[in-house]
Amino acid sequence: MEHEAEFLAFLDRAARLAPVANDPALVRWNLSKRYLQELAAKGLPVIPSLFVDTPTPATAAFDLFGVDEVILKPVVGAGGFGQTRLTRDQAHGVLIAPGQFAQPLVPEIMTQGEVSLIFVDGEFSHAVRKLPGGGDYRIQVIHGGGDHPYDPSPAQIEAARAFAAALPVPALACRVDVIPTPAGPLLMELEVIEPHLFPTYGPHLGERMAQACGRLLA
Structure with a gap:
């Protein structure tokens, strides 16, 4: 990430002026992918790193x-x-x-893609399936990937909820990215810094976010 120090300095300034969500302490924790080690140490199914x-x-x-x-x-x-x-x-x-x-390289990323499950204030909102394109393993649109609506199973939702619940500080909004495998979902990333929430696929996302922000400011 470019300008990491400047970003953290801005985060500190913003937190002195107004409530910040997600919590700055959580953002700092999420900035380094070493958080994957902490989640794995809790027994959660994370891609080996x-x-x-x-x-x-x-x-x-x-x-x-x-x-x-x-x-x-x-x-x-x-x-x-x-x-x-x-x-x-x-x-x-x-x-x-x-x-x-x-x-x-988890081979299922090439065939099953990555499933993103969106949570607002700890409650499941909606999910998206992202598939790679052009022989790449990366699922981002900028690398040729694409996203599609997805209806996760109850087991997938509960697995993702366990990751969201393992955050050191509760998140107003977070995105849990997993790869479906025969053994169950494996965590690719748990995003709380500036999570793209795919609002196109979440018809009630705006209402949920407004309610969560209202509770934060109450």
């Missing part, structure tokens, strides 16, 4: 995960930018920097 404190051979990720492909991602980043997709052969000589982390 390798974070490093010193430059580490990318082959270590293949040894750890036992997979054919690995994705290197920025620890602070968004939108699918700054990522590198590697096979084991391509990984030789590549280092994972402390500002990066590694995850296995």
Whole structure:
């Protein structure tokens, strides 16, 4: 993320002037993808991740995960930018920097896509399915992906609710991004900084957000 320090300084200034949602402490927690480690430590089903404190051979990720492909991602980043997709052969000589982390490429992302479940004040609102396009694994529109309405199962909603409930500070609004797999949904991301809530697919989203903001300001 560019201008991280400036963003955090702005967040502090805003919090001194008016209520900020989501809570600035929660935003700070969510800024680094290391929050995935905390959620995994709670026993929640998160995509396995390798974070490093010193430059580490990318082959270590293949040894750890036992997979054919690995994705290197920025620890602070968004939108699918700054990522590198590697096979084991391509990984030789590549280092994972402390500002990066590694995850296995979950094959279901190519076929099942990613499901985003939107919560407002802890209550489920609606869901969206995002699919990659053009042979890419990234589901963002800017990378060729597309989004579609989605009717999640009760089990998917409850799994996503468990992630939302695990936040260190309750969120006014959050988006839980999971990949459906045969073993159940795996968390890709839990977004509370500036979550795109896909209002097109949530006919009652505006009303829910207004009510949540009213409770915040009461």
